[in-house]
Amino acid sequence: MADPKGFLKVGRELPKRRPVDVRIKSWSEVYENFGNDKLEKQASRCMDCGIPFCHQGCPLGNLIPEWNDLVYRHDWREAIERLHATNNFPEFTGKLCPAPCESACVLGINQDPVAIKRVEAEIIDRAWQEGWVHPQPPAVRTGKSVAVIGSGPAGLAAAQQLTRAGHDVKVYERADRVGGLMRYGIPEFKMEKRHLDRRIAQMRAEGTDFKTSVNVGEDITADELRDRYDAVVLAGGATVWRDLPVPGRELRGVHQAMEYLTPANKVQEGDYAVSPISAEGKHVVVIGGGDTGADCIGTAIRQGAASVTQLEIMPRPPEARPGSQPWPTYPMLFKMESAHEELAEQGGDRVYAVSTSAFVGDEDGNVRVLKIVEVGGPETGFAPVEGTEREIPAQLVTLAMGFLGPQKDGLLEQLGVELDQRGNVVRDRDYKTSVDGVYVAGDMGRGQSLIVWAIAEGRAAAHGVDRHLTGQSALPYPIPPTARPIA
Numbered sequence: 001m002a003d004p005k006g007f008l009k010v011g012r013e014l015p016k017r018r019p020v021d022v023r024i025k026s027w028s029e030v031y032e033n034f035g036n037d038k039l040e041k042q043a044s045r046c047m048d049c050g051i052p053f054c055h056q057g058c059p060l061g062n063l064i065p066e067w068n069d070l071v072y073r074h075d076w077r078e079a080i081e082r083l084h085a086t087n088n089f090p091e092f093t094g095k096l097c098p099a100p101c102e103s104a105c106v107l108g109i110n111q112d113p114v115a116i117k118r119v120e121a122e123i124i125d126r127a128w129q130e131g132w133v134h135p136q137p138p139a140v141r142t143g144k145s146v147a148v149i150g151s152g153p154a155g156l157a158a159a160q161q162l163t164r165a166g167h168d169v170k171v172y173e174r175a176d177r178v179g180g181l182m183r184y185g186i187p188e189f190k191m192e193k194r195h196l197d198r199r200i201a202q203m204r205a206e207g208t209d210f211k212t213s214v215n216v217g218e219d220i221t222a223d224e225l226r227d228r229y230d231a232v233v234l235a236g237g238a239t240v241w242r243d244l245p246v247p248g249r250e251l252r253g254v255h256q257a258m259e260y261l262t263p264a265n266k267v268q269e270g271d272y273a274v275s276p277i278s279a280e281g282k283h284v285v286v287i288g289g290g291d292t293g294a295d296c297i298g299t300a301i302r303q304g305a306a307s308v309t310q311l312e313i314m315p316r317p318p319e320a321r322p323g324s325q326p327w328p329t330y331p332m333l334f335k336m337e338s339a340h341e342e343l344a345e346q347g348g349d350r351v352y353a354v355s356t357s358a359f360v361g362d363e364d365g366n367v368r369v370l371k372i373v374e375v376g377g378p379e380t381g382f383a384p385v386e387g388t389e390r391e392i393p394a395q396l397v398t399l400a401m402g403f404l405g406p407q408k409d410g411l412l413e414q415l416g417v418e419l420d421q422r423g424n425v426v427r428d429r430d431y432k433t434s435v436d437g438v439y440v441a442g443d444m445g446r447g448q449s450l451i452v453w454a455i456a457e458g459r460a461a462a463h464g465v466d467r468h469l470t471g472q473s474a475l476p477y478p479i480p481p482t483a484r485p486i487a
Protein backbone atom coordinates (compact mmCIF):
# COMPACT_ATOMS: atom_id res chain seq x y z
CA MET A 1 0.00 0.00 0.00
CA ALA A 2 1.10 3.58 -0.65
CA ASP A 3 1.17 5.86 2.42
CA PRO A 4 -1.53 4.51 4.84
CA LYS A 5 -2.32 8.07 5.88
CA GLY A 6 -1.83 9.63 2.44
CA PHE A 7 -5.50 10.39 1.93
CA LEU A 8 -5.62 12.17 5.31
CA LYS A 9 -2.59 14.35 4.59
CA VAL A 10 -2.89 15.19 0.88
CA GLY A 11 -5.81 16.68 -1.01
CA ARG A 12 -6.61 15.90 -4.63
CA GLU A 13 -4.64 18.12 -7.00
CA LEU A 14 -4.53 18.17 -10.80
CA PRO A 15 -2.25 20.07 -13.16
CA LYS A 16 -3.48 23.53 -14.06
CA ARG A 17 -4.84 24.33 -17.47
CA ARG A 18 -2.89 27.09 -19.27
CA PRO A 19 -4.70 30.46 -19.09
CA VAL A 20 -7.58 30.62 -21.56
CA ASP A 21 -6.32 33.70 -23.40
CA VAL A 22 -2.98 31.96 -24.00
CA ARG A 23 -4.15 28.48 -24.88
CA ILE A 24 -6.80 29.51 -27.42
CA LYS A 25 -4.03 31.02 -29.53
CA SER A 26 -2.55 27.57 -30.11
CA TRP A 27 -3.73 24.01 -30.71
CA SER A 28 -1.42 22.37 -28.18
CA GLU A 29 -2.77 20.40 -25.23
CA VAL A 30 -4.24 22.63 -22.56
CA TYR A 31 -2.54 21.27 -19.42
CA GLU A 32 0.66 22.54 -17.82
CA ASN A 33 3.29 20.06 -16.66
CA PHE A 34 2.81 18.38 -13.31
CA GLY A 35 5.96 17.61 -11.32
CA ASN A 36 6.74 13.96 -10.55
CA ASP A 37 6.95 14.79 -6.84
CA LYS A 38 3.41 16.19 -6.85
CA LEU A 39 2.21 13.14 -8.72
CA GLU A 40 3.82 10.76 -6.22
CA LYS A 41 1.90 12.59 -3.48
CA GLN A 42 -1.33 12.12 -5.43
CA ALA A 43 -0.60 8.41 -5.75
CA SER A 44 -0.08 8.26 -1.98
CA ARG A 45 -3.81 8.99 -1.51
CA CYS A 46 -4.73 5.49 -2.76
CA MET A 47 -5.93 3.28 0.10
CA ASP A 48 -5.20 -0.04 -1.66
CA CYS A 49 -8.77 -1.08 -0.86
CA GLY A 50 -9.55 -4.70 -0.02
CA ILE A 51 -12.17 -4.50 -2.73
CA PRO A 52 -10.83 -1.92 -5.18
CA PHE A 53 -14.01 -0.58 -6.74
CA CYS A 54 -11.87 1.40 -9.20
CA HIS A 55 -11.25 -1.98 -10.93
CA GLN A 56 -14.95 -2.46 -11.41
CA GLY A 57 -15.23 1.03 -12.90
CA CYS A 58 -12.47 0.42 -15.44
CA PRO A 59 -13.46 -1.64 -18.52
CA LEU A 60 -9.79 -2.58 -18.93
CA GLY A 61 -9.47 -3.85 -15.37
CA ASN A 62 -6.45 -1.58 -14.90
CA LEU A 63 -4.40 -2.60 -11.84
CA ILE A 64 -4.85 0.84 -10.30
CA PRO A 65 -3.79 0.31 -6.66
CA GLU A 66 -0.66 -1.53 -7.85
CA TRP A 67 0.61 1.32 -9.99
CA ASN A 68 -0.41 3.94 -7.44
CA ASP A 69 1.79 2.12 -4.93
CA LEU A 70 4.69 1.80 -7.39
CA VAL A 71 4.56 5.51 -8.26
CA TYR A 72 4.49 6.44 -4.57
CA ARG A 73 7.63 4.29 -4.14
CA HIS A 74 9.32 6.04 -7.14
CA ASP A 75 9.34 2.75 -9.12
CA TRP A 76 8.02 4.29 -12.35
CA ARG A 77 9.59 1.60 -14.49
CA GLU A 78 7.64 -1.21 -12.83
CA ALA A 79 4.55 1.04 -12.85
CA ILE A 80 4.54 1.20 -16.66
CA GLU A 81 4.93 -2.59 -16.82
CA ARG A 82 1.82 -3.03 -14.67
CA LEU A 83 -0.05 -0.38 -16.66
CA HIS A 84 0.83 -1.93 -20.00
CA ALA A 85 -0.24 -5.33 -18.67
CA THR A 86 -3.88 -4.26 -19.07
CA ASN A 87 -3.81 -1.30 -21.45
CA ASN A 88 -2.02 -1.06 -24.80
CA PHE A 89 -2.40 2.70 -25.03
CA PRO A 90 -2.49 4.38 -21.59
CA GLU A 91 -1.72 7.77 -23.14
CA PHE A 92 -5.05 7.68 -25.01
CA THR A 93 -7.08 6.87 -21.91
CA GLY A 94 -4.86 8.98 -19.62
CA LYS A 95 -5.67 12.02 -21.73
CA LEU A 96 -9.16 11.27 -23.05
CA CYS A 97 -11.04 8.93 -20.73
CA PRO A 98 -13.94 10.29 -18.65
CA ALA A 99 -12.47 8.06 -15.91
CA PRO A 100 -15.28 5.81 -14.68
CA CYS A 101 -12.59 4.43 -12.32
CA GLU A 102 -12.56 7.74 -10.45
CA SER A 103 -16.36 7.74 -10.14
CA ALA A 104 -16.05 4.27 -8.55
CA CYS A 105 -13.06 5.10 -6.28
CA VAL A 106 -13.84 4.29 -2.64
CA LEU A 107 -12.27 7.56 -1.50
CA GLY A 108 -14.96 9.29 -3.55
CA ILE A 109 -17.64 8.22 -1.05
CA ASN A 110 -16.84 11.13 1.23
CA GLN A 111 -13.77 12.85 -0.29
CA ASP A 112 -12.35 13.73 -3.69
CA PRO A 113 -11.33 10.51 -5.45
CA VAL A 114 -7.74 9.51 -6.22
CA ALA A 115 -6.44 11.31 -9.35
CA ILE A 116 -6.19 7.95 -11.15
CA LYS A 117 -6.35 9.28 -14.70
CA ARG A 118 -3.57 11.80 -14.08
CA VAL A 119 -1.34 9.12 -12.51
CA GLU A 120 -1.95 6.95 -15.59
CA ALA A 121 -1.08 9.80 -18.00
CA GLU A 122 2.11 10.71 -16.14
CA ILE A 123 3.34 7.09 -15.95
CA ILE A 124 3.17 6.64 -19.70
CA ASP A 125 4.52 10.12 -20.50
CA ARG A 126 7.53 9.42 -18.30
CA ALA A 127 7.97 5.95 -19.82
CA TRP A 128 8.20 7.44 -23.32
CA GLN A 129 10.60 10.15 -22.11
CA GLU A 130 12.87 7.61 -20.43
CA GLY A 131 12.88 5.33 -23.49
CA TRP A 132 11.14 2.45 -21.68
CA VAL A 133 8.55 1.85 -24.41
CA HIS A 134 9.93 -0.44 -27.10
CA PRO A 135 8.48 -2.46 -29.97
CA GLN A 136 7.65 -6.01 -28.85
CA PRO A 137 7.78 -8.14 -32.00
CA PRO A 138 6.69 -11.75 -31.56
CA ALA A 139 9.32 -14.42 -30.90
CA VAL A 140 7.43 -17.00 -32.98
CA ARG A 141 5.20 -16.50 -36.02
CA THR A 142 2.10 -18.64 -36.49
CA GLY A 143 1.72 -18.22 -40.26
CA LYS A 144 -1.94 -17.23 -39.73
CA SER A 145 -3.28 -14.00 -41.19
CA VAL A 146 -5.81 -11.52 -39.81
CA ALA A 147 -7.43 -8.47 -41.43
CA VAL A 148 -8.53 -5.69 -39.07
CA ILE A 149 -11.03 -3.26 -40.60
CA GLY A 150 -10.75 0.19 -39.06
CA SER A 151 -7.85 1.83 -37.25
CA GLY A 152 -9.56 3.50 -34.28
CA PRO A 153 -8.65 2.42 -30.75
CA ALA A 154 -10.51 -0.90 -31.09
CA GLY A 155 -8.73 -1.87 -34.33
CA LEU A 156 -5.34 -0.72 -33.03
CA ALA A 157 -5.68 -2.67 -29.77
CA ALA A 158 -6.81 -5.84 -31.57
CA ALA A 159 -4.02 -5.49 -34.15
CA GLN A 160 -1.29 -4.97 -31.57
CA GLN A 161 -2.39 -7.95 -29.50
CA LEU A 162 -2.67 -10.25 -32.52
CA THR A 163 0.67 -9.14 -34.00
CA ARG A 164 2.37 -9.78 -30.66
CA ALA A 165 0.74 -13.22 -30.62
CA GLY A 166 2.61 -13.99 -33.86
CA HIS A 167 -0.10 -13.55 -36.50
CA ASP A 168 0.35 -11.59 -39.74
CA VAL A 169 -1.96 -8.60 -39.23
CA LYS A 170 -3.02 -6.06 -41.80
CA VAL A 171 -5.12 -3.04 -40.74
CA TYR A 172 -7.33 -1.53 -43.46
CA GLU A 173 -8.45 2.08 -43.04
CA ARG A 174 -10.58 4.03 -45.49
CA ALA A 175 -9.31 7.42 -44.31
CA ASP A 176 -5.95 8.65 -45.52
CA ARG A 177 -4.40 8.33 -42.06
CA VAL A 178 -4.57 5.82 -39.25
CA GLY A 179 -6.32 6.53 -35.92
CA GLY A 180 -10.12 6.60 -36.41
CA LEU A 181 -11.89 9.24 -34.34
CA MET A 182 -8.67 9.92 -32.44
CA ARG A 183 -7.19 11.21 -35.71
CA TYR A 184 -9.97 13.22 -37.31
CA GLY A 185 -12.58 13.68 -34.54
CA ILE A 186 -10.67 14.55 -31.37
CA PRO A 187 -8.76 17.84 -31.69
CA GLU A 188 -5.08 18.44 -30.89
CA PHE A 189 -5.88 20.48 -27.80
CA LYS A 190 -7.29 17.31 -26.18
CA MET A 191 -4.59 14.94 -27.46
CA GLU A 192 -1.74 15.93 -29.74
CA LYS A 193 -1.44 13.55 -32.68
CA ARG A 194 2.23 12.88 -31.91
CA HIS A 195 1.01 10.44 -29.25
CA LEU A 196 -0.90 8.51 -31.89
CA ASP A 197 1.96 8.63 -34.42
CA ARG A 198 4.43 7.30 -31.86
CA ARG A 199 2.22 4.26 -31.17
CA ILE A 200 1.68 3.58 -34.84
CA ALA A 201 5.46 3.66 -35.37
CA GLN A 202 5.79 1.15 -32.52
CA MET A 203 3.15 -1.10 -34.10
CA ARG A 204 4.82 -0.97 -37.51
CA ALA A 205 8.14 -1.91 -35.88
CA GLU A 206 6.39 -4.90 -34.28
CA GLY A 207 5.20 -6.02 -37.71
CA THR A 208 1.62 -4.71 -38.02
CA ASP A 209 0.94 -3.68 -41.59
CA PHE A 210 -1.30 -0.65 -42.30
CA LYS A 211 -3.13 0.04 -45.53
CA THR A 212 -4.89 3.43 -45.67
CA SER A 213 -7.35 4.85 -48.23
CA VAL A 214 -8.95 1.42 -48.70
CA ASN A 215 -12.70 1.24 -48.20
CA VAL A 216 -13.38 -2.42 -47.45
CA GLY A 217 -16.66 -3.43 -49.05
CA GLU A 218 -15.86 -1.21 -52.04
CA ASP A 219 -12.17 -1.48 -52.88
CA ILE A 220 -12.04 -5.07 -51.57
CA THR A 221 -15.17 -7.18 -51.31
CA ALA A 222 -16.07 -9.18 -48.23
CA ASP A 223 -15.51 -12.41 -50.21
CA GLU A 224 -12.02 -11.37 -51.24
CA LEU A 225 -11.27 -10.47 -47.64
CA ARG A 226 -12.39 -13.84 -46.33
CA ASP A 227 -10.45 -15.67 -49.06
CA ARG A 228 -7.26 -13.81 -48.24
CA TYR A 229 -7.32 -13.97 -44.42
CA ASP A 230 -7.80 -16.65 -41.81
CA ALA A 231 -9.81 -14.27 -39.61
CA VAL A 232 -11.33 -10.80 -39.79
CA VAL A 233 -11.87 -8.23 -37.01
CA LEU A 234 -14.51 -5.59 -37.74
CA ALA A 235 -13.59 -2.34 -35.97
CA GLY A 236 -15.26 0.18 -38.26
CA GLY A 237 -16.88 2.30 -35.53
CA ALA A 238 -20.37 3.80 -35.32
CA THR A 239 -20.11 6.23 -38.18
CA VAL A 240 -23.77 6.92 -39.01
CA TRP A 241 -24.53 10.29 -37.46
CA ARG A 242 -27.87 11.51 -36.10
CA ASP A 243 -29.34 14.30 -38.22
CA LEU A 244 -31.77 17.14 -37.50
CA PRO A 245 -34.38 17.06 -40.26
CA VAL A 246 -36.06 20.43 -39.60
CA PRO A 247 -36.86 23.12 -42.19
CA GLY A 248 -33.70 24.77 -43.52
CA ARG A 249 -31.43 21.77 -42.87
CA GLU A 250 -30.17 22.04 -46.47
CA LEU A 251 -28.81 25.59 -45.99
CA ARG A 252 -25.11 26.25 -46.50
CA GLY A 253 -23.31 26.50 -43.17
CA VAL A 254 -25.17 23.64 -41.43
CA HIS A 255 -22.75 20.75 -41.00
CA GLN A 256 -22.41 17.52 -39.14
CA ALA A 257 -19.76 17.80 -36.40
CA MET A 258 -17.49 15.28 -38.13
CA GLU A 259 -17.74 17.24 -41.41
CA TYR A 260 -16.48 20.23 -39.43
CA LEU A 261 -13.87 18.58 -37.17
CA THR A 262 -12.20 16.49 -39.89
CA PRO A 263 -10.85 19.40 -41.99
CA ALA A 264 -9.95 21.30 -38.80
CA ASN A 265 -7.78 18.34 -37.81
CA LYS A 266 -6.38 18.13 -41.33
CA VAL A 267 -5.10 21.70 -40.95
CA GLN A 268 -3.04 20.44 -37.99
CA GLU A 269 -1.71 17.62 -40.19
CA GLY A 270 -0.55 20.22 -42.73
CA ASP A 271 -3.07 19.26 -45.46
CA TYR A 272 -4.71 22.71 -45.57
CA ALA A 273 -3.53 26.20 -44.60
CA VAL A 274 -7.09 27.09 -43.54
CA SER A 275 -10.05 24.78 -42.99
CA PRO A 276 -12.60 24.87 -45.83
CA ILE A 277 -15.23 25.05 -43.06
CA SER A 278 -13.81 27.75 -40.81
CA ALA A 279 -15.62 29.50 -37.95
CA GLU A 280 -13.53 32.65 -38.33
CA GLY A 281 -15.62 35.78 -37.77
CA LYS A 282 -18.88 33.77 -37.61
CA HIS A 283 -21.62 33.31 -35.07
CA VAL A 284 -21.39 29.58 -34.34
CA VAL A 285 -24.08 27.38 -32.83
CA VAL A 286 -23.19 23.88 -31.65
CA ILE A 287 -26.19 21.60 -31.26
CA GLY A 288 -25.44 18.84 -28.74
CA GLY A 289 -23.93 18.96 -25.29
CA GLY A 290 -21.55 15.96 -25.26
CA ASP A 291 -17.84 15.39 -26.00
CA THR A 292 -18.28 16.03 -29.69
CA GLY A 293 -20.03 19.33 -28.99
CA ALA A 294 -17.22 20.39 -26.64
CA ASP A 295 -14.66 19.60 -29.36
CA CYS A 296 -16.59 21.80 -31.82
CA ILE A 297 -16.61 24.66 -29.27
CA GLY A 298 -12.84 24.53 -28.64
CA THR A 299 -12.18 24.31 -32.37
CA ALA A 300 -14.49 27.23 -33.26
CA ILE A 301 -12.93 29.42 -30.57
CA ARG A 302 -9.41 28.68 -31.87
CA GLN A 303 -10.54 29.43 -35.43
CA GLY A 304 -11.63 32.91 -34.28
CA ALA A 305 -15.44 32.63 -34.10
CA ALA A 306 -17.33 35.88 -33.42
CA SER A 307 -19.49 34.04 -30.87
CA VAL A 308 -20.22 30.45 -29.87
CA THR A 309 -23.45 29.11 -28.36
CA GLN A 310 -24.07 25.51 -27.36
CA LEU A 311 -27.60 24.11 -27.30
CA GLU A 312 -28.70 20.98 -25.44
CA ILE A 313 -32.17 19.47 -25.40
CA MET A 314 -31.73 17.87 -21.96
CA PRO A 315 -32.10 19.91 -18.77
CA ARG A 316 -28.88 21.18 -17.14
CA PRO A 317 -27.40 18.25 -15.19
CA PRO A 318 -26.77 18.52 -11.44
CA GLU A 319 -23.30 19.49 -10.14
CA ALA A 320 -23.24 16.77 -7.44
CA ARG A 321 -24.46 13.17 -7.46
CA PRO A 322 -28.25 12.97 -7.20
CA GLY A 323 -29.68 10.19 -5.02
CA SER A 324 -30.64 8.28 -8.16
CA GLN A 325 -26.97 7.99 -9.26
CA PRO A 326 -25.18 6.84 -6.11
CA TRP A 327 -21.52 5.84 -5.75
CA PRO A 328 -20.00 3.78 -7.46
CA THR A 329 -22.07 4.44 -10.61
CA TYR A 330 -20.86 6.84 -13.29
CA PRO A 331 -23.05 9.91 -12.73
CA MET A 332 -24.29 12.32 -15.41
CA LEU A 333 -23.07 15.61 -13.96
CA PHE A 334 -22.56 19.16 -15.18
CA LYS A 335 -19.07 19.18 -16.71
CA MET A 336 -16.61 22.03 -17.11
CA GLU A 337 -14.28 20.67 -19.79
CA SER A 338 -11.49 22.92 -21.05
CA ALA A 339 -13.62 23.98 -24.03
CA HIS A 340 -16.51 24.94 -21.72
CA GLU A 341 -14.15 27.05 -19.64
CA GLU A 342 -12.97 28.78 -22.82
CA LEU A 343 -16.58 29.32 -23.88
CA ALA A 344 -17.45 30.91 -20.53
CA GLU A 345 -14.43 33.24 -20.62
CA GLN A 346 -15.22 34.28 -24.19
CA GLY A 347 -18.75 35.25 -23.20
CA GLY A 348 -20.41 32.29 -24.92
CA ASP A 349 -23.46 30.49 -23.65
CA ARG A 350 -24.50 26.91 -22.84
CA VAL A 351 -28.27 26.79 -23.22
CA TYR A 352 -30.15 23.78 -21.80
CA ALA A 353 -33.65 22.42 -22.39
CA VAL A 354 -34.06 23.92 -25.86
CA SER A 355 -34.86 22.42 -29.23
CA THR A 356 -34.23 23.77 -32.72
CA SER A 357 -37.39 24.10 -34.80
CA ALA A 358 -35.89 25.58 -37.99
CA PHE A 359 -32.82 27.03 -39.68
CA VAL A 360 -33.51 30.26 -41.55
CA GLY A 361 -31.29 31.40 -44.41
CA ASP A 362 -30.43 34.59 -46.30
CA GLU A 363 -31.20 35.22 -49.98
CA ASP A 364 -27.97 33.36 -50.98
CA GLY A 365 -28.94 30.15 -49.20
CA ASN A 366 -26.60 30.59 -46.22
CA VAL A 367 -27.86 29.92 -42.72
CA ARG A 368 -28.58 33.20 -40.89
CA VAL A 369 -30.52 32.36 -37.71
CA LEU A 370 -31.78 29.40 -35.72
CA LYS A 371 -35.32 29.25 -34.38
CA ILE A 372 -35.28 27.63 -30.96
CA VAL A 373 -37.90 26.88 -28.35
CA GLU A 374 -37.64 25.85 -24.71
CA VAL A 375 -38.78 22.29 -24.01
CA GLY A 376 -39.88 20.22 -21.03
CA GLY A 377 -37.76 17.32 -19.77
CA PRO A 378 -37.67 13.78 -21.20
CA GLU A 379 -40.74 12.89 -19.09
CA THR A 380 -42.77 15.33 -21.23
CA GLY A 381 -41.31 13.97 -24.47
CA PHE A 382 -39.44 17.30 -24.76
CA ALA A 383 -42.73 19.13 -25.29
CA PRO A 384 -42.24 22.75 -26.50
CA VAL A 385 -43.09 25.42 -23.92
CA GLU A 386 -45.53 27.87 -25.49
CA GLY A 387 -44.39 31.48 -25.86
CA THR A 388 -40.65 30.66 -25.53
CA GLU A 389 -39.78 30.67 -29.23
CA ARG A 390 -36.84 32.89 -30.13
CA GLU A 391 -34.16 33.34 -32.77
CA ILE A 392 -30.39 33.30 -32.36
CA PRO A 393 -27.84 34.37 -34.98
CA ALA A 394 -25.99 31.50 -36.66
CA GLN A 395 -23.64 31.57 -39.63
CA LEU A 396 -22.13 28.17 -38.88
CA VAL A 397 -24.04 25.35 -37.20
CA THR A 398 -22.52 22.03 -36.17
CA LEU A 399 -24.73 19.06 -35.36
CA ALA A 400 -23.17 17.05 -32.54
CA MET A 401 -26.11 14.87 -31.60
CA GLY A 402 -24.44 11.48 -31.51
CA PHE A 403 -24.22 8.46 -33.77
CA LEU A 404 -26.83 5.88 -34.69
CA GLY A 405 -24.53 2.89 -35.26
CA PRO A 406 -22.32 1.34 -37.91
CA GLN A 407 -22.73 1.76 -41.65
CA LYS A 408 -24.80 -1.19 -42.92
CA ASP A 409 -24.35 -0.96 -46.67
CA GLY A 410 -21.09 -2.21 -48.11
CA LEU A 411 -19.04 -4.45 -45.84
CA LEU A 412 -21.64 -5.49 -43.24
CA GLU A 413 -24.28 -6.30 -45.85
CA GLN A 414 -21.79 -8.26 -47.95
CA LEU A 415 -20.68 -10.29 -44.93
CA GLY A 416 -24.28 -10.85 -43.86
CA VAL A 417 -23.49 -10.47 -40.16
CA GLU A 418 -26.47 -10.41 -37.81
CA LEU A 419 -27.39 -7.00 -36.36
CA ASP A 420 -29.19 -6.29 -33.09
CA GLN A 421 -32.28 -4.10 -32.68
CA ARG A 422 -30.15 -0.97 -32.51
CA GLY A 423 -28.32 -1.91 -35.72
CA ASN A 424 -25.05 -2.88 -34.03
CA VAL A 425 -23.19 -6.06 -34.97
CA VAL A 426 -24.22 -8.95 -32.71
CA ARG A 427 -21.34 -10.73 -30.97
CA ASP A 428 -20.90 -13.57 -28.51
CA ARG A 429 -18.66 -13.74 -25.45
CA ASP A 430 -15.62 -14.22 -27.70
CA TYR A 431 -16.61 -11.16 -29.75
CA LYS A 432 -17.39 -13.47 -32.66
CA THR A 433 -20.14 -12.36 -35.02
CA SER A 434 -22.75 -14.66 -36.56
CA VAL A 435 -20.26 -15.36 -39.40
CA ASP A 436 -17.52 -17.88 -38.70
CA GLY A 437 -14.04 -16.34 -38.46
CA VAL A 438 -15.41 -12.79 -38.30
CA TYR A 439 -15.08 -10.87 -35.01
CA VAL A 440 -16.15 -7.37 -33.98
CA ALA A 441 -14.83 -4.82 -31.47
CA GLY A 442 -15.52 -1.25 -30.40
CA ASP A 443 -18.34 1.05 -31.45
CA MET A 444 -19.30 -1.20 -34.38
CA GLY A 445 -20.62 -3.83 -31.97
CA ARG A 446 -21.26 -1.74 -28.90
CA GLY A 447 -22.71 1.42 -30.43
CA GLN A 448 -21.26 4.86 -29.81
CA SER A 449 -19.11 4.57 -26.69
CA LEU A 450 -15.67 5.41 -25.30
CA ILE A 451 -12.02 4.88 -26.15
CA VAL A 452 -11.48 2.79 -23.04
CA TRP A 453 -14.24 0.40 -24.11
CA ALA A 454 -12.85 0.24 -27.65
CA ILE A 455 -9.40 -0.76 -26.34
CA ALA A 456 -10.92 -3.30 -23.94
CA GLU A 457 -13.06 -4.85 -26.68
CA GLY A 458 -10.14 -4.85 -29.14
CA ARG A 459 -8.11 -6.83 -26.61
CA ALA A 460 -11.00 -9.20 -25.90
CA ALA A 461 -11.66 -9.79 -29.61
CA ALA A 462 -7.94 -10.51 -30.11
CA HIS A 463 -8.20 -13.21 -27.47
CA GLY A 464 -11.17 -14.73 -29.33
CA VAL A 465 -9.40 -14.61 -32.71
CA ASP A 466 -6.20 -16.10 -31.29
CA ARG A 467 -8.17 -18.97 -29.78
CA HIS A 468 -10.00 -19.49 -33.07
CA LEU A 469 -6.71 -19.63 -34.99
CA THR A 470 -4.60 -21.71 -32.63
CA GLY A 471 -7.08 -23.50 -30.36
CA GLN A 472 -5.88 -21.62 -27.24
CA SER A 473 -4.77 -18.16 -26.24
CA ALA A 474 -2.42 -16.62 -23.72
CA LEU A 475 -3.76 -13.18 -24.57
CA PRO A 476 -5.73 -11.58 -21.72
CA TYR A 477 -9.48 -11.14 -21.83
CA PRO A 478 -10.07 -7.89 -19.96
CA ILE A 479 -13.83 -7.29 -19.98
CA PRO A 480 -15.43 -7.74 -16.53
CA PRO A 481 -17.91 -10.66 -16.50
CA THR A 482 -20.90 -8.40 -15.84
CA ALA A 483 -20.17 -6.33 -18.97
CA ARG A 484 -19.59 -9.18 -21.44
CA PRO A 485 -21.95 -9.52 -24.37
CA ILE A 486 -24.44 -12.36 -24.00
CA ALA A 487 -23.90 -15.27 -26.31
Ligand SMILES: Cc1cc2nc3c(=O)[nH]c(=O)nc-3n(C[C@H](O)[C@H](O)[C@H](O)COP(=O)(O)OP(=O)(O)OC[C@H]3O[C@@H](n4cnc5c(N)ncnc54)[C@H](O)[C@@H]3O)c2cc1C
Pocket residue numbers: 096097098149150151152153154155172173174175179180181182185186190214215216217235236237238239261291292295410411441442443444448449450451452454
Ligand atom coordinates in the same frame (compact mmCIF):
# COMPACT_ATOMS: atom_id res chain seq x y z
C1 LIG B 1 -15.62 14.28 -31.79
C2 LIG B 1 -15.55 13.11 -30.86
C3 LIG B 1 -14.89 13.24 -29.65
C4 LIG B 1 -14.78 12.16 -28.79
N1 LIG B 1 -14.11 12.33 -27.63
C5 LIG B 1 -13.94 11.28 -26.81
C6 LIG B 1 -13.19 11.40 -25.60
O1 LIG B 1 -12.72 12.49 -25.27
N2 LIG B 1 -13.03 10.30 -24.82
C7 LIG B 1 -13.55 9.08 -25.17
O2 LIG B 1 -13.35 8.10 -24.44
N3 LIG B 1 -14.29 8.94 -26.29
C8 LIG B 1 -14.48 10.00 -27.12
N4 LIG B 1 -15.21 9.84 -28.26
C9 LIG B 1 -15.71 8.49 -28.60
C10 LIG B 1 -14.55 7.63 -29.15
O3 LIG B 1 -13.77 8.39 -30.05
C11 LIG B 1 -15.07 6.36 -29.81
O4 LIG B 1 -15.86 5.65 -28.89
C12 LIG B 1 -13.91 5.46 -30.26
O5 LIG B 1 -13.04 6.14 -31.14
C13 LIG B 1 -14.45 4.20 -30.94
O6 LIG B 1 -13.38 3.46 -31.41
P1 LIG B 1 -13.54 2.43 -32.62
O7 LIG B 1 -12.17 1.90 -32.84
O8 LIG B 1 -14.63 1.48 -32.33
O9 LIG B 1 -14.03 3.29 -33.88
P2 LIG B 1 -13.49 4.62 -34.60
O10 LIG B 1 -12.56 5.40 -33.75
O11 LIG B 1 -14.72 5.30 -35.08
O12 LIG B 1 -12.67 4.06 -35.84
C14 LIG B 1 -13.30 3.33 -36.86
C15 LIG B 1 -12.45 3.44 -38.11
O13 LIG B 1 -12.91 2.49 -39.06
C16 LIG B 1 -12.82 3.05 -40.35
N5 LIG B 1 -13.72 2.31 -41.24
C17 LIG B 1 -15.07 2.19 -41.12
N6 LIG B 1 -15.56 1.41 -42.10
C18 LIG B 1 -14.49 1.04 -42.87
C19 LIG B 1 -14.36 0.26 -44.06
N7 LIG B 1 -15.42 -0.31 -44.64
N8 LIG B 1 -13.13 0.09 -44.59
C20 LIG B 1 -12.03 0.66 -44.00
N9 LIG B 1 -12.11 1.43 -42.88
C21 LIG B 1 -13.32 1.61 -42.32
C22 LIG B 1 -13.24 4.49 -40.13
O14 LIG B 1 -12.77 5.32 -41.18
C23 LIG B 1 -12.57 4.80 -38.80
O15 LIG B 1 -11.29 5.35 -38.98
C24 LIG B 1 -15.37 10.92 -29.13
C25 LIG B 1 -16.08 10.78 -30.32
C26 LIG B 1 -16.18 11.87 -31.19
C27 LIG B 1 -16.94 11.73 -32.45
Ligand code: SF4
Pocket residue numbers: 045046047048049052053054055064065068104105106107114116
Ligand atom coordinates in the same frame (compact mmCIF):
# COMPACT_ATOMS: atom_id res chain seq x y z
S1 SF4 C 1 -10.89 2.51 -5.10
FE1 SF4 C 1 -9.62 4.42 -5.03
S2 SF4 C 1 -8.58 4.28 -3.04
FE2 SF4 C 1 -9.37 2.22 -3.44
S3 SF4 C 1 -7.72 1.09 -4.49
FE3 SF4 C 1 -8.92 2.06 -6.12
S4 SF4 C 1 -7.93 4.06 -6.50
FE4 SF4 C 1 -7.16 3.31 -4.51
